Amino acid sequence: xxxxxxxxxxxVKPSDTLSLTCAVSGYSISSSNWWGxxxxxxxxxxEWIGYIYHSGTTYYNPSLKSRVIMSVDTSKNQxxxxxxxxxxVDTAVYFCARRRDLAxxxxxxxxxxxxxx
Amino acid sequence: DIQMTxxxxxxxxxxxxxxxxxxxxxxxxxxxxxxxxxxxxxxxKLLIHSASSLDSGVPSRFSGTGSGTDFSLTISSLxxxxxxxxxxxxxxxxxxxxxxxxxxxx
Numbered sequence: 550x551x552x553x554x555x556x557x558x559x560x561v562k563p564s565d566t567l568s569l570t571c572a573v574s575g576y577s578i579s580s581s582n583w584w585g586x587x588x589x590x591x592x593x594x595x596e597w598i599g600y601i602y603h604s605g606t607t608y609y610n611p612s613l614k615s616r617v618i619m620s621v622d623t624s625k626n627q628x629x630x631x632x633x634x635x636x637x638v639d640t641a642v643y644f645c646a647r648r649r650d651l652a653x654x655x656x657x658x659x660x661x662x663x664x665x666x
Numbered sequence: 667d668i669q670m671t672x673x674x675x676x677x678x679x680x681x682x683x684x685x686x687x688x689x690x691x692x693x694x695x696x697x698x699x700x701x702x703x704x705x706x707x708x709x710x711k712l713l714i715h716s717a718s719s720l721d722s723g724v725p726s727r728f729s730g731t732g733s734g735t736d737f738s739l740t741i742s743s744l745x746x747x748x749x750x751x752x753x754x755x756x757x758x759x760x761x762x763x764x765x766x767x768x769x770x771x772x
Binding site for chain 1: 698700702708709710711712715716721753755757760761762763764765766767
């Protein structure tokens with residue numbers, strides 16, 4: 550079955566760049582889907598970060614757009630997130646997900662990222 | 667941005683109860699509304715897309731209605747595994763936005 554798995558450092562220093570990767574298994578990332586990132590600060594709600602197509606086309610949340618870069622590696626069947634100039638407010642669980650039509654139908658388990666010195 | 671407001675923020679219920687959660691959009695979103703269930707420490711799970719379409723494998727006790735700005739999620743008869751937090755999410759326009767969540771607890 551389709552599975553997504555996030556990976557990356559769990560601790561990032563303030564002003565540094567957060568880098569995460571989402572490995573997709575059981576499904577080709579080059580299929581007709583977009584691939585997204587969503588985050589959830591501890592005890593709070595969900596925030597859409599953006600999504601990317603296998604061609605590299607991206608859409609970002611305007612509130613984060615100046616700091617976000619998403620990329621896709623079709624040869625490794627994975628996609629990535631970079632968030633620059635992080636502060637404590639970027640501390641959250643980061644989820645990757647598959648977008649099917651206009652919903653996120655399959656999610657990774659999530660990875661906690663803490664921004665702290 | 668389109669603001670999504672859920673009510674109530676939390677509710678207490680018992681097994682077998684009928685539960686309804688509402689979601690209101692700050693502007694019309696047609697039927698571009700999804701519902702997710704999230705349990706502690708887990709990823710959200712898609713329950714309903716396009717306001718009323720049950721996702722594959724989701725039990726029929728879940729149902730969704732609405733269009734425009736007002737939507738609802740109903741659980742017809744609550745089971746123990748349904749105690750969780752529920753989120754609505756609009757996909758009518760970017761940025762996609764979520765409601766603040768409704769916690770269903772015992």
